Amino acid sequence: MTPTPPPSTAVSNDTSRSSGPIERRQRGALRLAALLAAGIGALAWLGRSSDPAAKPLTAGPLTLGAAIAFTGNANLYGQDQRMGLSLAERWAGTSAPQGRAVRLQMEDGASDEPSAIAAFNLLIRQGVIALIGPTLSQQAFAANPIAQRQGVPVVAPSNTARGIPEIGHFISRVSAQSSVIAPLSIEEALRRDPSTKHVAVFYAQDDAYSTAEVAIFQKALAARGLTPVTVQRTQLADNDFQTPITSALQLRPQLVVLSVQAVAGGNLIRQLRELGYRGQIVVGNGLNTPNIYPICQRWCDGILIAQAYSPELNTPINRRFQQLFRQTHGDRPPPQITAQAFAAYQVLFEAIQRLQRKGGLTGVTLGQARADLMQELLSGTYDTPLGPIGFSPEGEVLQDRFYVAEVRMAPGGRDGRFALVRERHLQGSKP
Amino acid sequence: MIDNGLLVQMLLGALLGLSVYLPLAAGQLSLATPAFYAVGGTLAALLSTRWSALGATADGGFPVPSLLLEMALGGLLAGLLALLVGRLVLRLQGIYLAISTIALVEIVRVAILNLPFTGGAVGIFAIPQPFATAAGYLLPALALLALAGWLCQRLELMPLGRAMAAIRNDELAARCMGIDTTRVKLIAFVLSAVLAGSTGALAAHFLNTWNARQGSFDASITTLAFVILGGSRTWLGPVVGGLLLTALPELLRPVGDARLVLFGLVILLGPVLAPQGLITPALLERLGGWGLRSAAGRDAEGAQP
The missing domain is CATH 3.40.50.2300 (Response regulator)
Structure with a gap:
């Protein structure tokens, strides 16, 4: 450690220009600052948004991105949501094996706003066709405008605050308002x-x-x-x-x-x-x-x-959901948040399959496919473990069965x- | 890879690190930075969503000059608050000052939570955007950082900066030498608040939403960690600390669920391996001495006592 010299020594050093410790330190600081500035400039240039939306949609599997709280105080819900999304992925593999393949990529959206923004940015840059998340409504107010600006459909599995679908056309939810x-x-x-x-x-x-x-x-x-x-x-x-x-x-x-x-x-x-x-x-x-x-x-x-969900609802899809749940998590009924996460994946998956059958996923750019998917998502009705649901034109969930x-x-x-x-x-x- | 959105978050981290550094350069351990950050952010969120004269458009656009005005106002309001509070709390020293500034953070948080016009726990959302993409925020964030860095660099040569250094080394001795220590400490505290307030105004737009959770006790600790990891003896320390510690959790994403464990390890091992922080004055002196050895090396040695 070199303590800062008191003013008197510093003044005496002024006689030996460009070689006193203060001058050397100042010059070193300038050099390091210039180095940092160059580094930041390089990072900014490398990280400039190479928007994947303009690229044509490849024939391979489509990617759904999920930004869920695995850390922070909302992780209790995030764990339930992770179960629901994994089960939905397995359900999709068996329910439509001939359909368009869909891959799920989960990222930790943590429990704060900056992390949700970072997770959304990351997934959007990787070219996901739609997003699921984030876990908390406060995070949704931070991250959803980014997806809206870039035209990426978002289905919220657990945001119950007022004003979420109103963020924009691309924002919807399967969680009924409180x-x-x-x-x-x-x-x-x-x-x-x-x-x-x-x-x-x-x-x-x-x-x-x-x-x-x-x-x-x-x-x-x-x-x-x-x-x-x-x-x-x-x-x-x-x-x-x-x-x-x-x-x-x-x-x-x-x-x-x-x-x-x-x-x-x-x-x-x-x-x-x-x-x-x-x-x-x-x-x-x-x-x-x-x-x-x-x-x-x-x-x-x-x-x-x-x-908004009852394990005792006796419909084929709910029985299938419960069966999948019990296979992996033991003999207990699935929680509501898990069912809602499952439903979020399910509505996107079914909308993708409908769009695929209509031929809407061939010969288009990713950006166009995202916009078409949003249209398709809002227009359909879905038989989910929550019961039959649909969407209002704003993206608000329409659900009539509660328990x-x-x-x-x-x-x-x-x-x-x-x-x-x-x-x-x-x-x-x-x- | 680091995208522009993350880069903006890193720059905001560096700015907050500098804001913690300024009082520390005068020997004052103040954890009040998040309070001033919250004040600036709340002001910007309120002005841009409620005051139509600033020119927010219906489709969520916002003029850049209005953003700059908000940053100035945010800094001004935070500075005024610091001026009022600083007179009181700067009578305290060391851990007592730290505790009282934590109290300030908590008071501001609870006030924002309960004021009738700040949206309660949900906060203020749909904050209009001056830029279409995150890249747009790079310029004002970089400009603010450059300005703050230039000031800190100049401080080392200015009487004010030398007085701050003298207070940090020995407050009693500094006072005996005729330095108005109260004034110097207050100036450092206000400068720190102005910087945090402006940063908050910028962050409110970048985050799209603002609520009381932004300025919490947790943020005090995070910003302090920037300074401790980066080094508290030079202004580049907190900048590097802020940049690195903000980026690290995102860069560790490939590790999966263990990423925060690794992040914690870095915070733990950093001070163990580099007790003075990553950027020390000695490092800067070595860096500044490169290429001058032949010309001035002998001269420098002659100047050493």
Whole structure:
């Protein structure tokens, strides 16, 4: 280490021009800066967008890109999505062996915006025909405009925030908005206990999903003349909820409504029960994963949740999906997020096959094929494990079957399942 | 391969690294950079989406002069905030200063989360774009980096820079020599804030969306890592650290799931193998001495005590 000389020595060095340590260091810094500038210039030139959209579509397999959260705090969902996409790939191999081959390339979109942008850029440059992802709505607002500008179709498997399909023509999703699903579970809770007057609400105030969903829960409550006796705000990273629970329980709530992410939600439920709450609990979409069972264990029992997917839906495609799931992941029902990821792949795969049969994938450029695929995707209807779905012209999913499930834990409290308690057909959103 | 989008992210990383470096050059460990970055970004996001006079078009376009204006305003607002806060927090030193600047980051984050006009947790989205592709952002990012680098390079010869170096070596001695240490530290803190604020304004457009998560405690640690890996004794250290550490997770993609493990290893091994950082003053002196040995070598040796 060479400490910076105090000013007095520096001045005396001025007599020996161009050779004092400061001058040498300055010159060295200039040289290194010039080197860096040259390096950055070279990288910029090498990395300039050689847009693959203008190239003709090759005859080989088409590539679907998926940017999913394998790291960061959304990885709990990303793991479920990875399962769904892998299963869909196997399903596609067996369902249309004569069709156009499709290859899936998965990249880690992590849980932050810059990573999602980098993953989208990478996949687009590699010439994917369409994209699946990213995991979080906040990431979608960052990465989707890039796909939109370059004309690459995007199917979001798990973005539930308002305004996602509105990003542009090329953006669509298979995950129904929380405004559609969330009120159903409240309805069920109030049907079970019509005398409910005191409702407590918990949500993570620094989470996009929670703040959006809790507004819908509150609207659903208000529509039934119920005002929460307390609204407790938590933070995304919280795991200890003793204080908000204690202050909420003093108001003797008969119903607790939670909108938090999976890990926090599991802990919150467990602590609610341990601190003596015996009433009903309604939870939001964030807890729509079996990954909560190990966290809240037997205390999970009886919570109500509205779902866009039910393992108990008895259709050929859902039976096939479950069979594939059980082959690789053991004897347990697949989670909703896995089914939605499967559906995202499925709709793209079926649209590609239809386009192929129409001859729309020969003699065109990649850019043209992407645009045609988007058109084809929006115009079709699909029989998915979620039930029959379609798309509005904006790319919003049209799904009319929703489910309310109750968590039933096995006697040991280690494992459980989402037991279907009610199936709902919503009018006005026919696929 | 590094595409232009990643290159812009690397340049933004280098700028944030420099912003952490400036107070450190005056011996102040400030972790407030993400707070000022968030202020600049939020301001740009608000102005470009709400204020039609800036010229955002319906199809999402945005004039470049307006972007430059936003960067100036972002820097100005962050600088003003630093001026106000700096007077208070710069009374603290070392770890106490670090803690209080972390508190500032948290205050700004919670404020952005709860203000009625910043979009809550979802944030502000559909931020208009001054450039059609990521390559367009290279020019303003490079220009800002060149400007900041030039300033840091000049500082070493200017009385202000020498006063900063003197404070870093021994604050008490510097004060005894008549240096107004409070003023010098405040100037370094404000310069750092201006740089972070302008960077934030640019980043808001580049990211298409802005929310409270951009300026978090995690970002404080990441930007500090830029400086620690790159070296805190010369301005090129944080630049190199920022460029490398931003690029590394993306370059490691071929490794698959283990890429963040490798990334962590690099952060761990960097300071172990190069405790002074990658770019040290000694390295720069060697680099500056090349090719001069024959002409001035004897002269230089004569000047050494």
